[in-house]
Ligand SMILES: [Zn+2]
């Protein structure tokens with residue numbers, strides 16, 4: 001029982017966390033690689049079942065975060081209050097006037113699955129739908145494969161739901177990490193967030209090169225999500241990939257920003 005729980009927990013955690021990092025973030029929000037639609041849905045489903053909410057909503061808010069990073073228009077900058085940046089912003093009922101999927105996520109609004117999950121931009125309805133589908137999924141697991149697997153999936157999903165929210169705060173508090181690049185805002189790299197998020201904690205690198213499917217650049221900046229994207233490319237599931245390597249990223253830094261070290 002315990003072994004089944006632990007194995008299932010690790011597998012579900014990887015699917016859910018990479019559902020966020022690979023599916024919601026690097027693919028839908030940044031289009032940093034191209035893949036088969038079935039591969040896209042596989043990862044996005046992993047994120048959705050971790051209570052991440054509507055994919056259109058997530059990508060729209062995240063693109064706005066990159067556009068207005070740590071400015072008053074940023075949806076979740078800790079400069080304007082930690083609790084608001086961590087959880088408070090989620091409970092708004094609709095998009096603020098300067099953010100909308102029609103202008104910031106035009107490439108996603110025509111997908112019928114994502115449009116259904118978006119619930120016409122009604123945040124509360126979309127969140128209730130995501131939580132309901134997440135709970136129904138665990139009830140189905142409970143009925144068909146038993147409680148250790150269902151509980152492992154629920155625990156992994158709830159934990160992964162917290163991880164990007166935590167990242168939004170921790171990786172924008174300069175005291176808690178380091179910068180490779182002077183990006184003009186507060187983003188920092190935090191190793192333990194990278195560990196929990198399968199590579200997303202190299203957040204200063206990501207803000208310097210948001211279009212890159214790879215976020216870990218230095219030898220110790222291990223980026224499991226990037227390794228998974230490479231593996232998928234090797235297997236033929238992924239086609240074009242935009243990669244900034246440590247060399248090219250460093251060279252671009254010399255041209256576009258001042259490196260810190
Ligand atoms: Zn950020």
Ligand SMILES: [Zn+2]
Nearest residue numbers: 029062206210
């Ligand atoms: Zn991003």
